Amino acid sequence: MQRAMRLLEAAATHPAGAPAKQLAREAGLALPTAYHLLRTLNHEGYLRREKGVFVLGAATERLSAGAAEQNRRGMVADTLAHWCDLIGVPVYFAIYRDGEIDVVSVADTVGNPAVEEWADFRETGHAHAIGQCLLAQLDDEARRNHLDRHPVRSLTPNTVRDDRTLLRRLDALGRMSPVVEQQEYALGTVCAAIPVTVGTTAATMAISVPSSQAYRLKPATRLLQEETGKLLRTLAFSISI
Incomplete structure (x- = not known):
């Protein structure tokens, strides 16, 4: 070899x-x-x-592309791990790619574990901050297409009840507004997501905390926004993963 x-x-x-x-x-x-x-x-x-x-030959080019992709993913993972340590909460990076929600990377610790994916994130975008933030960045046709494939369904007593209510909420949010979700995906957890849009690609950074620590969500989100602004170029480069 x-x-x-x-x-x-x-x-x-x-x-x-x-x-x-x-x-x-x-x-x-x-x-x-x-x-x-x-x-x-x-x-x-x-x-x-x-x-x-x-x-x-072509196989070498694919090998190089694979190494570059692995390097980009490593950059994202390192960045999220840094923010997880700095802010003291789990941090998520997700994009909307090929009509689906793709959680690219998650950073957490034993003391601050990420939300357990008990229901497929791709199919429950209506119920979590990551999905709502990504859907808010899409146009109306793309949103309806997504909901046709992944209909709204109740996950907790706090989950939005129907497509119409969700679409009204997304319209009211605006494309570049932070999203806060209160126990809609999982009881005992509150989440926030901020939009990261580069060109036509929708992306988001998100955090989660136990509902008993909901008071931490706002300052943590503000700090995440500041840190994301500093490293937007790195994230933009990584969106091509």
Whole structure:
């Protein structure tokens, strides 16, 4: 594996391609070994042979894209973990992608655990702050399309009762207003979400606290807004995940 990686690294330094002998020399490999590995890498799509030289193949590009995606996710996770420690509450990052609510990352601690996903977040956007904040950023057609696929249903006595009531609430909120949810998704928990919109992509940062500590929600939300403003560029870059 290490020898194959050395060949790929050598090939990466030659955008126009390089012959087997040159790659073998730069990778520090015997020519017969290099030939064998180059044939394998070519067969697997990591390299492509063109006019006697080897260039990087499509599989290498996918490998690079995967590493970049993992790096972006790591950036988001690190940012959320920092805010979780700073604010002292669980922190969530979610986006609306391909017609669905996607909770990209969550940071919590033993002392401040995240809300248990007892009902699929994707199907219960009407009942939690994350979903309401994302839906508020959509146009009317997109909201109705979402509710056609994921109808409003009662999860707790506080859950909004029907589509019409929910749509009125979303209209009243406005696209860029924070959302507060009081035990609509889970009894004993209150949540807040703030919108993060970049271009046409709807995103949100959210926090949750036990209902017995509801007094912490407003100052924690204000601090989250301040921190999000400082790192908006990082979040915008990460929305492409």
